[in-house]
Amino acid sequence: MTFRIAPSILSADFARLGEEVRAVAAAGADLIHFDVMDNHYGPNLTVGPLVCAALRPHVKLPLDVHLMVKPVDRLVPEFAKAGANIISFHPEASEHIDRTIALIKEQGCKAGLVLNPATPLSFLDHTLDKLDLVLLMSVNPGFGGQQFIPSVLPKIEEVRRRIRASGKPIWLEVDGGVKTDNIGEIARAGADTFVAGSAIFGSKDYAATIREMRQKLAVL
Ligand code: DX5
Ligand code: ZN
Numbered sequence: 738m739t740f741r742i743a744p745s746i747l748s749a750d751f752a753r754l755g756e757e758v759r760a761v762a763a764a765g766a767d768l769i770h771f772d773v774m775d776n777h778y779g780p781n782l783t784v785g786p787l788v789c790a791a792l793r794p795h796v797k798l799p800l801d802v803h804l805m806v807k808p809v810d811r812l813v814p815e816f817a818k819a820g821a822n823i824i825s826f827h828p829e830a831s832e833h834i835d836r837t838i839a840l841i842k843e844q845g846c847k848a849g850l851v852l853n854p855a856t857p858l859s860f861l862d863h864t865l866d867k868l869d870l871v872l873l874m875s876v877n878p879g880f881g882g883q884q885f886i887p888s889v890l891p892k893i894e895e896v897r898r899r900i901r902a903s904g905k906p907i908w909l910e911v912d913g914g915v916k917t918d919n920i921g922e923i924a925r926a927g928a929d930t931f932v933a934g935s936a937i938f939g940s941k942d943y944a945a946t947i948r949e950m951r952q953k954l955a956v957l
Contacts, residue, residue: 738929740954741767742947743801743910745934746792747783748881754788755795757938764943765951768801770912770932771821773812778830779805780879786812786819793820803851803912803932805878806830809837817844825849825872825910828860838867849910853877854886858895865903870930871896875923876913881934885914890926897927917946921953 744766749757758769771789774781789800799822806812807830816824824841828850831837841848849870852860854877861871873893876883893911900907910930911923920931931950940946 738924740924740951741908741910741930742937742950743768743770743930743932744937744943744947745770745772745881745912745932746938747772748934748938750938751784754792758792758796761937761943761947762796762798764937765947766798766937768799768823768930769796770934771800771802772934773802773804773806773816774878775806778807778827778878781805786815789816789819789821799823801825801910801932803849803872804830805851808832810840813837813840813846814844817841817846821846823847823849823870825851825870827851827853827878828856829853834860834864835867838864842867849908851912852892854889854892858892858899861896861899865899865907866905868907870908870910871900872910872912872932873928874913875911875915882939883914885916885919885923890922893923893926893928900927917949917953920950921957924954924957 744761776782801823802821847869851872875889911928912932
């Protein structure tokens with residue numbers, strides 16, 4: 738199993754964002770997780786395509802854009818143009834989920850569907866085969882630094898079963914409350930990609946924190 742660590746810039750110093758993404762890249766991150774909220778679907782107001790485009794030249798790592806916006810479709814080409822590599826969205830925020838997935842792929846990006854802690858897995862019934870990534874929220878969208886919701890663990894197990902049955906190399910990413918002390922059990926449940934905001938950007942030594950996460954993953 739290949740594990741990936743995706744620092745979320747939501748907990749970075751927004752006044753020094755270029756420096757911060759270069760620092761986590763140098764510290765061994767695999768992806769840069771970019772949280773987009775619109776104060777409508779996502780209860781916060783963060784960053785848009787302009788900031789994504791501004792960060793693009795600072796790192797070679799894939800930009801993993803997590804859209805917590807409604808409507809979704811108009812922003813997809815904007816983020817593709819701004820250098821996003823992965824674009825994920827919430828089914829509740831799209832009127833036509835299949836169309837949004839197709840739109841993301843037409844723009845040359847990988848497509849992900851994001852399920853909140855209380856969003857049923859039935860949204861994967863007719864979409865999984867078309868997805869590159871399933872992102873399970875282990876907090877409710879909005880803010881960094883919230884507590885991991887443990888009832889998401891059996892959900893991770895179930896999604897891993899479905900991905901295995903599909904035979905496709907679909908990533909299973911988990912977002913919210915991931916720390917060095919729970920990343921092992923989240924991986925054991927079946928996740929392969931880990932978003933971590935406050936755990937990394939809130940630590941003194943980004944490289945040491947990412948190294949500790951990888952050590953926890955190595956002994957599974
Ligand atoms: C929450 C965001 C998360 C957030 C995670 O709405 O989607 O990506 O940054 O932050 P931590 O890792 O601090 O829970
Ligand atoms: Zn996120």
